[in-house]
Amino acid sequence: MRITIIAGARPNFMKIAPLIHAINRSREKGSSLSYRLVHTGQHYDKNLSDTFFKDLNIPNPDVNLGVGSGSQAVQTANVMIKFEEEMINHPCDYVLVVGDVNSTLACAVVAKKLHTKVIHVEAGLRSFDLDMPEEINRMVTDALADIYFTTTPEAGYNLITTGAKNDQIYFVGNTMIDSLIANQSKFVKPAAFNELNLQQKNYLVMTLHRPSNVDEMDKLARIINLIDSKFTDKKIIFPVHPRTRQVLEKLNLSTQNIHLTEPLRYPEFMYLVKESFAVITDSGGIQEETTYLGVPCLTLRNNTERPETVSVGTNMLLAFDEELISATIDQLQAGNWKTGKVPVFWDGKASERIVEVLEKLA
CATH class of the missing domain: 3.40.50.2000 (Glycogen Phosphorylase B;)
Incomplete structure (x- = not known):
């Protein structure tokens, strides 16, 4: 064949x-x-x-x-x-x-x-x-x-x-979880980990690339500013998708806690996710990876094609509602996050x- x-x-x-x-x-x-x-x-x-x-x-x-x-x-x-x-x-x-x-x-x-x-x-x-x-x-x-x-x-x-x-x-x-399991021993600290003096389970990872989040400049600015203001004691590592970087360069935002990096190699990015306090994303695959790793995941979308990450895993869907996002972040920081399980197979x-x-x- x-x-x-x-x-x-x-x-x-x-x-x-x-x-x-x-x-x-x-x-x-x-x-x-x-x-x-x-x-x-x-x-x-x-x-x-x-x-x-x-x-x-x-x-x-x-x-x-x-x-x-x-x-x-x-x-x-x-x-x-x-x-x-x-x-x-x-x-x-x-x-x-x-x-x-x-x-x-x-x-x-x-x-x-x-x-x-x-x-x-x-x-x-x-x-x-x-x-x-x-x-x-x-x-x-x-x-x-x-x-x-x-x-x-x-x-x-x-x-x-x-x-x-x-x-x-x-x-x-x-099969994405197949890759994660097969490569866990190869996860490696990216340079940013030491450069920013990160501590395990005391920083966040963020990714944003969906058109619904990044194409509207005002909406993206509000997301960035809200998240930056809510995590005053934790750094947020933001490997920036080329699509998102184009918009951010036009916004020219000044943030205190969000640190931008170039896109990372898979072993570096997954090291960051595995050792993070939580992940903020609009990606599909990261919802799956955080569920397997037991890392809290805040997904900035109205819906997901991976509902098992919400019903079984560690993921929570957050529509663009600033009060809801703020309250959920408070819940996360208070340690009141659900304990997920790994889906069958x-x-x-x-x-x-x-x-x-x-x-x-x-």
Whole structure:
């Protein structure tokens, strides 16, 4: 079985790395599975993509399509144009996409129009919010996919309600947690840890990149100022996404407790998260990682496609309500945070389960 594996943005690399390792282990035992790794180049910043191949011990991609930045339509169209050429030159049996970025949708569409079957890893997640570009990507990809690998039973239910059949859905767990478990021993202090004299469990990590939070300058300024004012005795480390930095540079805010850094390598960022007092984010994957690590997570969104991180884990959703955010931060600092659990099958073996299924399909 020939599989083309797609990665385009930072979260994709953590999701494909354990899968590549599992396929390689299977091949060493005589498996007929083979893969071609395609990097679309959706994330082109070195710290957002290139370092992941070394840090996660995965081979360099067979090709980098180099699509770079652009609007949703421009970026998606460029991936489709370049991936169509890639598919024509290198046909395969299955195209495997992960997550919900523009590359996921674009490559799924191209594959199906070239009569190639699509596998979606992390299928069935839903926020039920069509204002989120990722939700549209998830829905379209799931409408086209032939095989679904899910992180939770709820995701499978979402797929069934939209027409998927039971024999297409495989509940395997979370490959991002596979990466976290496999790489915990490699987590390393970033330079900022000592430069800022951070103390374990006495600082916060913050990430913001959702259009709903960063595209409106006034809203982003209010978020930054509120959080800066609420944590007077703890430093807040803010690795800044390129998208967010562009807006912050225009705002030119002065903060006392928030410290900006460049995007960090995966082992450095995860060290910060693991040892932090809490995380403030609007990311999807970080909700999962903090749940596994037992770190309190304040998610600045109205909804989440990962509800298990709220119902089971350590995550709490906070819509943009300054009084609610302020009160929740008070609750956190008073030590009144919930004790979470790790969801079923978030055990580091999701990729092994996926390969077992692929072997049967082959």
